[in-house]
Amino acid sequence: MVQRILEAGDIESLDHSAIPRIRTPERLAVFSARAARLRQLAALSNPIAGYLRLMAALADAQQAVMTGFKAKPPSAELIASAQQHSMPLIPALSGVRDPAWHEVLIQLLDKLQAAGLLTPPLEALIAKLRTLDAATLESQADAIFAQRFAEVDPASAPFIMAALQVVWTDLAADIDKRDVPYLETLGLCPVCGSHPVASTVRIGGVHDNYRYLQCGLCATEWHMVRSKCSNCDSTKGIAYHTLGSPDADAATKEAESSKAALKAESCDECHTYRKIGYQSKDYDFDPFADDLASLTLDLLMGEEGYRRASPHPWLWPEQTDTATDPSSESD
Known part of the structure; x- marks a missing residue:
């Protein structure tokens, strides 16, 4: 049986009620699966293998802490208000955060x-x-969510973000998908309003062949058609980039690209990119882990004149000196 790949126009013409809009995180597996993938990627002679192993230990800690943690769920009034105004259900940036995340840290x-x-x-x-x-702590959280880079301490940010992820992932795991509002800005998480970290074209079941963006905070995934920029919503000037043999001929590069499980999806309208993974090429692909582990692709995209649509939650653009930078851990 030959499986046909749906293009953007085909998907948009379908009944959207037939496409699962939301994939909520699995409470008992989300962080442990991320940790396993980080270790798998670190073992592949990755240039930041030491940092990936450290972050795998952090993800294991997140899973252990969430097992005994329960966040306060949103009220019926908050849910109704979010739906009425097409706002995120549990906004990260606006409103008062539960201080329980301090103890989680x-x-x-x-x-x-x-x-x-x-x-x-x-x-x-x-x-x-x-x-x-x-x-x-709250000031740092505000700066992280608002991406005010000058105010973010790059060394501390991954650990602060990890604590916040436990709280919001706990909330997202328990929500009723029917309560999640439709946002006007399709590139933001409908649960918490945060930016996606990367996207996955999934295989199997009701999600087969559909592209899902994954939230960098609460790990919620939401459907977005392919060949559309997740940053500016444009369908023009979309291209895909992979790491390959720099001196290869065009045919070889095309063949390498077709086999790649990870690509950078660029947009010539806003000159940004986000990474996209294909489970059909690598079933274990994890958008959060694979994005973090593919800095060489980020360097390539920078050389080609594109910028990240948003930073990775565990790797901020401004660097501290090696005396305080956790990535200075040796392999």
Whole structure:
């Protein structure tokens, strides 16, 4: 049986009620699966293998903490208001956040230290994180969500973000998909309003051949047609880029591209890109983990004049010196 790939126009002509709009995270597996994928990618002679292993330990800590954590769910009034105004159901940037995430951060740090993977610079960073007061933590969270890069501490941000992810992923795992509003901005998560980290063309079941964006905060996935920019919604000037043999001829490059499980989807209208993965090429593809582990593709896209549509939640663009940068961990 030959399987036909649906193009953007074909998908848009379908009954949208037949396409599952939302995929909520699996509470018991979301972070553990991410950790496993990070370790798998680190083992492939990745240039940031040490950092990927550290982040795998952080993802394991997230899974362990979420097992005993329960966030306060949104009220019926909040759900009704979000639906009425086409706003995110549990907005991350606006409103008052549950301060429970401060304690989640401490628990994550405890578990990281217990894992025994710390270098002296990382020990110093964890000690610093433990001293931050509530106002400073909330200020950092605001800067991270608003992508005010000058205010974000790149070394601390991945750990702060990890704590916030536990809370919002816990909330997203329990929502009724029917409660999730339709947003006017299709490129933002309808649950929390955050940016997607990357997208996946899935295989199997009701999601087969459909592209889903994954939220970098709550891990919710939402359907978006292919050949459309997830940043500006344009269908013009969409192209796909892969890492291949730089000196290969055109036919060889095309063959390499057709086999690639990970590509960068660029848009010439807004000059941004996001990565897209194909489960048919690599079933274990994880948008969060694979995006983090593919910095070489980011470098290629920068050389070609494109910028990331949004930063990876665990790797911020501004760098600190190696005395406080957790990525300085040796392999």
